[in-house]
Amino acid sequence: MQESSIADAITAPEARFECPICLSWLRDPVLTYCGHRFCRTCIQSWLEKDNPICPVDNMKLQKDSDIFPDNFTRREISQHRTKCPNIIRGCYQELSPLDVEAHLLTCKFNPPELPDNEKLRCTFVDYGCLAKFEDEPEKQRHLEKDMQYHLTLLSQKLTKIVINNPANASASGIAQQANFWDPPSKNEQNSNFTANEATDNLLKTLYEKIVILEQKSREQDIIIANMSNQLAANNLAMSKIALRYCHGSYLWYINDIKNKINTMRNNQHIMHYSPGFYTSSNGYKLCVRFNLSAKDPNYIAVLIHMMKTEHDHTLDWPFSGRISVSIIHPTQSFRTIKETMMTRPELDAFKRPVQELNPKGFGYTEFTLLEDIIEQGFIDCNQLLIKVNVQPV
Template sequence: MMAGNTNLNEYDTNVAQESCISDPVQAPEARFECPICLAWLRDPIQTSCGHRFCRKCIQNWLEREKACPVDNKPLDKDRDIFPDNFTRREISQQRIKCPNLVRGCLQDLSPLDVETHLLTCKFGVAKLPDNEKLRCTFVVIGCDAKFEDEPEQQRHLEQNLQKHMMLLLQAHSKFLINNSATTSTAAIAQQANFWDPPPKNEQSSAVQGNLDSNESIQALLRTLFEKIVMLEQKNREQEIIIANMSEQIAASNLAISKLPLRYCNGCYLWYITDFKNKVNQMRVNHHIMHYSPGFYTSPHGYKLCIRFNLSPKDPSYIAILIHMMKSDHDNSLDWPFSGRISVTLVHPIESFYNIKETMMTRPELEAFKRPLQDLNPRGFGYTEFALIEDLFTQGFIDNNQLAIRVHAQPV
């Protein structure tokens, strides 16, 4: 089923009336069928997401919608649709019977020529003489029965099911044998014509051999060219598939990477990498501040983050503050945030040396009210949490990184 607008059925009917006419005798294969009008592809177009449509169908669709009707991928009608000449060539080589087959028209047609043919077909309903008899639907495979009216024809079809099945089986077997023999003969002949050297004892034979060889080379080159086009088409399709899969994998990885932040139960460990360089930059520019990713007190709880910067009172200290962040379920929470928050500088070797402070929230402060922006600009914490020199001398900096653990518990 196609994804997209709920008015798709109504829209599809309009497009089919404007651009395509379904074949009442033989439905197209899935690869030759337009997903919008469900008929043979006319002037085939391929999208950047790997789907094929009639040119008019997809253009009309994109005038109303900006996404693929099959997988809902965003599409731009000027950049993301391309002519599909390979499919156009394949469809033009297909053959189906005239829809007036039951009335005697045995003509083989290209699917795209049926509409034009029906305008002039002498077996059309409007042009049939009064005494014209209906023929069996299986006339093409050998059933020569004729009928006065359609009820009689229907009774014949119901009563001769076994006979028609036998005729179908015989026709299928004959087709397989003839097709196999024709393909093998043509391949052998082509190879022989190309590789056999011309006779050396007759000048005329040599000239004729050269002509045959040139024709064979031309035929071989055409075949190779078609194969190259087909391979390029398949390569393009594979590139599109790989690109789509890469996007899906990247989105999945991003979602997976955020799971620990949502399910950490308010206890988050933040590693500040390249600590020395960050401190030097903040000494030059005191407005530089570093924020951790947002983490949650529960899967659908409050969202917070940690801020680290130099103390505005004494740049020899680091400041650590907590900021409330906006989430998609804030309307289900009680505001202002009320609870206990612990901040710990983690010693990489011995937990005995950890520096830990615990604070209770204050509901009257702006820092704990429901954020109206992605990040509440007001933070709450310690402006002089620890001396930077002590962090280096006491071994808190390991591999040029500092670990800060915050545990937020709503009450």
């Protein structure tokens, strides 16, 4: 995403946190002698002009002596949170407004980089706007931000029509070429419109229609954003319900598995944990851990961890039961790797958790060879499926 698009995507700041020069969030905020806040780089560049004055009240300022760091405002801005611009694609991370740009460089929900010939074109491309976009949300932000620029292009286009076709410079002729405006009735015999008056009326009508369309577009954006938030909240609630009522039978789809494996090969301390699932609605809570074996990184380790719940005091401890762990083959079920183990109450791994996740796990530190998982086709669509079945006894 281009730098301008990133700035547009960040939530608009409050007036007190907005730089009067770049009209974005204050970055490295400073306070001038006359009491106005700016980004440090913005005001310094401004004061390099021949007549160094404050852009707000025209008071003379010296770059070296009349600008002071505003650490209080810096702290206030750092405490604000805004949603990632990729929320419409599934990223629900909340960040400081000043961290959004850095986050977007690594956000896994960024739209794919398209070849130049496959990018979306601006709606006003026929009028001279050459902007291109990776996806529809980026195009919409452009249309909202550059409305005045598009009006200018329309005006220039209409002016050329009048100059190049003076015979057709009437309101009817211009309207027919622009395809926007209904001309006066042909039955109006006493019409005294000149070409300039017709053009002015046409531009006024165009402007009014564009404003109405922009308002409708903004309303739709707000509705879509609200619906996206509601869907995200509903999906989160449904996933939590599913985890609570799965009765100890949990399917863990590990996405982007190839990248995770490469990352773990480079750093064997990296471990991946599943969401917590329950043996019943008010039963035990567990999660699965997946990593490369510390003894031999050629093997996959799969372990089970007990997790803390709000009703642990109603359960029998230590946990006792049977746990089955399977790595599912997507097409050949006979290749599925399954192991079953009985809990051992004397181990710390099955005692009542005193923190969110019991640091002690139990399972297989060398469950299966990583090479077998890759070569025998267990990975499908860059995804690995682990099934766990827990039966308390």
